[in-house]
Amino acid sequence: MSILVVAEHDNSTLKGATLNTVAAAKAIGGDITVLVAGANCADVAEAAAKVDGVSKVLAADNAAYEHQLAENISLLVAEIGKEFSHILAGATSNGKNIMPRVAALLDVAQISEIISVESADTFKRPIYAGNVIATIQSSDAIKVITVRGTAYDPVAAEGGSASVESVASVQDAGLSSFIKEELAVSDRPELTSAKVIIAGGRGMQNSESFKMLESVADKLGAAVGASRAAVDAGFVSNDMQVGQTGKIVAPDLYIAVGISGAIQHLAGMKDSKVIVAINKDEDAPIFQISDYGLVADLFEAMPELEQQL
Amino acid sequence: MKILVAVKRVADANVKVRAKADGSDVDLANVKMAINPFCEIAVEEAVRLKEKGVATEIIAVSVGDKSVQEQIRTALALGADRGIQVDAPKDTQPLAISKLLKAIVEKESVDLVIVGKQSIDGDNNQTGQMLAALAGMSQATFASELIFEDGKASVTREVDGGLQTISLNLPAVVTADLRLNEPRYASLPNIMKAKKKPLDVLTPDDLGVSVAPTLITVKVEPPAERQAGVKVESVEQLIDKLKNEAKVI
Numbered sequence: 001m002s003i004l005v006v007a008e009h010d011n012s013t014l015k016g017a018t019l020n021t022v023a024a025a026k027a028i029g030g031d032i033t034v035l036v037a038g039a040n041c042a043d044v045a046e047a048a049a050k051v052d053g054v055s056k057v058l059a060a061d062n063a064a065y066e067h068q069l070a071e072n073i074s075l076l077v078a079e080i081g082k083e084f085s086h087i088l089a090g091a092t093s094n095g096k097n098i099m100p101r102v103a104a105l106l107d108v109a110q111i112s113e114i115i116s117v118e119s120a121d122t123f124k125r126p127i128y129a130g131n132v133i134a135t136i137q138s139s140d141a142i143k144v145i146t147v148r149g150t151a152y153d154p155v156a157a158e159g160g161s162a163s164v165e166s167v168a169s170v171q172d173a174g175l176s177s178f179i180k181e182e183l184a185v186s187d188r189p190e191l192t193s194a195k196v197i198i199a200g201g202r203g204m205q206n207s208e209s210f211k212m213l214e215s216v217a218d219k220l221g222a223a224v225g226a227s228r229a230a231v232d233a234g235f236v237s238n239d240m241q242v243g244q245t246g247k248i249v250a251p252d253l254y255i256a257v258g259i260s261g262a263i264q265h266l267a268g269m270k271d272s273k274v275i276v277a278i279n280k281d282e283d284a285p286i287f288q289i290s291d292y293g294l295v296a297d298l299f300e301a302m303p304e305l306e307q308q309l
Numbered sequence: 310m311k312i313l314v315a316v317k318r319v320a321d322a323n324v325k326v327r328a329k330a331d332g333s334d335v336d337l338a339n340v341k342m343a344i345n346p347f348c349e350i351a352v353e354e355a356v357r358l359k360e361k362g363v364a365t366e367i368i369a370v371s372v373g374d375k376s377v378q379e380q381i382r383t384a385l386a387l388g389a390d391r392g393i394q395v396d397a398p399k400d401t402q403p404l405a406i407s408k409l410l411k412a413i414v415e416k417e418s419v420d421l422v423i424v425g426k427q428s429i430d431g432d433n434n435q436t437g438q439m440l441a442a443l444a445g446m447s448q449a450t451f452a453s454e455l456i457f458e459d460g461k462a463s464v465t466r467e468v469d470g471g472l473q474t475i476s477l478n479l480p481a482v483v484t485a486d487l488r489l490n491e492p493r494y495a496s497l498p499n500i501m502k503a504k505k506k507p508l509d510v511l512t513p514d515d516l517g518v519s520v521a522p523t524l525i526t527v528k529v530e531p532p533a534e535r536q537a538g539v540k541v542e543s544v545e546q547l548i549d550k551l552k553n554e555a556k557v558i
Contacts, residue, residue, distance in 0.1 A: 069475070070438065070448055093468040097450045100403070100438035109404050109524045112433045122527065127432055128326040132335050135527040175447035176477045179463065183470040192469075196558070220558060228487065238453070238467045238488060245347075245427065245487065247469070253557040263325055270535060274555045276547065282540075291538035291555065294547050304544040309558075 001030025001120055004081050006073075006089040006098070007048055011038045011066065014047040016193045017090030019154030022053055024147040025088050026155065027117040031055050034162070035080060037073055039066035045164050052156040060167040067178035068094050074101035075171035082106060084142065085120070091146040091248075092192075099146050108140035113248075115151035129244040129267035149192060150250035150271055184239050188214075191223045191242065196253045199225035199242055199269070200235070203258020203279065203298055207235040212302040213257060219309040225249065227265045243268035258298045261286030278302075310457075310479075312355045312364045313419040314389065315410055316348040316371050318380045318399075319430040326430075332528040344380045347425025349387070350485040353492040354455060355423050356388035363457050364421075366390050370413055372406050373399045378508060385503035386495035392508040397520050403431075405513075405520040407439035412516035414444055419480060421462070426451050426484040437484035447477040451486040 003025040008015040018034070025032045034048045037060040045059035058080065064072045077098065081087040087102060089095035091113045103110035115133070116124040122137045123145065191197060198213050198220070210224065217224050225242040226235065242249055244267035254272035259265060261277070261284055269275070270289055277290035280297050287293040294301060320326050321341040329336045344352075358364040369384035371377040372395045381392035395409050414422060422441075427434035441448035449455075449464035453472070456463045462477040467486045477483075495503070513520045541547045551558045 067473075067475075070450070071441075074442060093451060093466075096434050097438065097448075100435035101442040101448070103435070104404060104407060104439035104442035107404075109402060109522075110433070110435050110439075111524065112435065126532065127529075128320070128335065128430055129432070130532055131326055132328045132529050133532050134529045137525050137527050138523060139525075140523045173445075173447075174478075175445075175481075176449070176475050179474040179476055181468075181470075181474070182472045232487070237471065238486075239469065239471045244429065244432070253551065253555070264322070270532075274551070274557050275535075275538075276551070287540070288537045289535040292547055292550055293538065293540045294544065295540060296544075301544055305548070308544060308548055 001028060001086065002084045003028060003030050003032050003086040003088060004084040005032060005034045006077055006087070006095070007034050007036045007044065008090050008092055008094060009036065009038060009041065009044040011041045012043055014044050016154060017092050017149050018048070019051065019157060020149035020152040021088050021090045021147045022051055022155045023152035024114065024117060026053050028086055028120055030085070033058060035060065035077065037065040037076055039063050049162040049164050050158050050160050052159045054160050054162045057162050057164045058167050059164055060169065062170050064170055064172040068098070069176050069178065070097045070101050071173035071175045072171050073098050074105060075173060076169060077102045078105035079169060079171065080167065081142065086143045086145060088145045088147055091148050095146045099144055103144035106142055106144065108142050108144055109138060110144045110146070111136055111138060112146050113148040114145055115148050129263050130270065131263065148248055150248055184237060188217055189221065189223045191225055191240065191247050191249055194223035194251050196220045196222035197225050197249055197251045198222050198255040198257065199227065199259060200230055200257045201227035201259030202229035202233060204230055204235055209299070210236055212306070215306045216302060216309065219306060227259045256286050257302065259286055260284045261289070310364045310420040311417060312358065312367045313414060313417065313422045314351045314355050314367060314369050314384065315424045315436065316352065316369055316380045316384050317345040317428045318342055318371065318373055318377045319345045319428055322346055322429055328529040328531050332530055335529055344383045345425050345428045347427060347485050349492045350487065350489050351423040351425050352384045352387050352389060353490050354485060357490065359388065368393060368417060370395065370410065372397050372401055372409055381508055382503050383495065385506045386500045387493065391506055394508065394510045395516065396510055396512050401520050402522045402524060403433050403435040404439055405518065405522070406436050407443055408518040409513060409516055410440045411443045412518055421480060422482045424482070424484050426486050437482050441482035447481045449475055449477055449481065450484045452483045453486050453488045455483060455489065
């Protein structure tokens with residue numbers, strides 16, 4: 001078995017999702033090669049070479065790969081990937097954008113968001129917002145896979161000593177171009193890697209009251225998330241959405257504030273180790289999956305929580 | 310500009326679908342079916358582009374047995390001009406669906422394809438990207454805004470860190486995210502009119518595509534269930550439990 005892992009990065013740092021994906025690659029077993037495609041991304045390639053379990057790093061450093069445009073990167077991954085038995089990427093917005101294109105170019109199926117490796121050709125993945133777990137077997141020669149990060153503990157970022165080879169191939173499809181990016185800037189941890197998350201829902205009523213969650217988050221070193229209802233209502237930005245079609249998270253502690261617990265939200269957080277729900281409606285479905293429930297008005301409970309922490 | 314939208318028939322978003330006891334499949338007996346919510350957003354966007362005079366014709370396509378005609382009619386009632394059902398098994402996989410769509414895109418000389426970013430049954434999130442790759446088209450997934458200028462599409466995408474805007478050459482594939490628009494309700498007169506709009510039926514053979522799957526579902530099972538825990542009486546008690554019982558803070 002030979003596995004190609006497509007690295008997640010921003011040209012300067014290797015993102016944590018790569019470490020979860022390498023963990024899934026280890027579960028399949030075999031030689032692990034990491035592809036770093038970007039521009040001026042030598043630091044990322046060096047970081048990838050230190051990741052535990054990686055035997056080789058391929059660095060494709062060219063302006064065509066700077067913004068991870070799917071048309072360009074997928075051509076490169078398909079070209080390099082045809083020598084491998086498995087091609088893996090994290091189920092991030094980037095992985096989801098690129099990998100189906102890779103699969104189609106190779107004329108194979110993609111297996112999305114695996115949560116378990118049963119054997120080299122058989123995997124488990126959630127369907128129907130996680131209400132059903134399907135075991136899928138592939139007869140394709142190359143398995144193209146995205147990995148749900150929360151299902152795998154990250155491998156160590158240090159300790160490996162892989163060789164770095166540069167890739168000369170430049171794939172520029174010339175079909176699309178980057179215009180701009182507006183990324184949220186925050187001192188708090190990223191949602192998908194935070195140990196503690198505090199999230200607000202429709203019950204927060206407005207964006208102003210999310211400040212209460214931020215104050216608590218700062219005391220706990222937590223990330224702040226939101227339900228789709230809160231994002232749709234315009235209280236907070238889309239990158240904070242947790243759920244079936246937002247981010248999938250599994251922190252040690254998830255505090256749901258003013259979130260009723262729709263199926264679609266639960267799909268994004270029910271694998272958290274400890275779940276706390278604070279809601280004034282004692283019949284809210286969120287209480288059915290919470291370890292600790294507090295029936296209370298959040299506008300009284302949140303200031304109290306902040307004070308007592 | 311000619312737009313193709315693909316729509317999928319799925320279990321209604323409010324239904325909690327379960328695995329059958331024997332693990333052979335999910336249990337969809339007597340479950341209410343609907344158009345996939347993301348597909349509905351795709352149709353709405355196409356209709357808005359037609360209302361703005363950007364689009365000239367909207368073709369709604371669905372792949373599946375005869376029952377998917379219901380969802381095509383929904384798209385027609387929302388404002389699509391004509392429908393195509395590709396008569397294929399209802400569990401046809403994304404790669405095969407993409408090949409079928411590619412054949413229609415080429416046959417109809419489509420300039421823009423809008424599809425939902427994922428269906429809420431399989432949660433695959435693949436078809437739009439695969440179609441774009443097969444047809445050699447540009448793509449913008451997870452779109453929250455779509456603007457046309459100078460023969461190009463400028464698309465704002467919802468990405469992990471925030472928003473990204475890219476420019477696409479046409480023809481292009483755009484996959485709709487939740488905040489692209491809020492779909493309208495079909496009016497009764499439009500529902501009646503939709504019944505008279507043309508709806509063609511094609512087979513995979515007509516399009517020269519094999520729909521044989523390469524993935525098989527070995528079994529389905531329920532996820533590990535979480536048990537409801539305890540209710541605490543106060544914030545003080547909650548903090549105590551988190552510190553001393555769960556030991557997470």
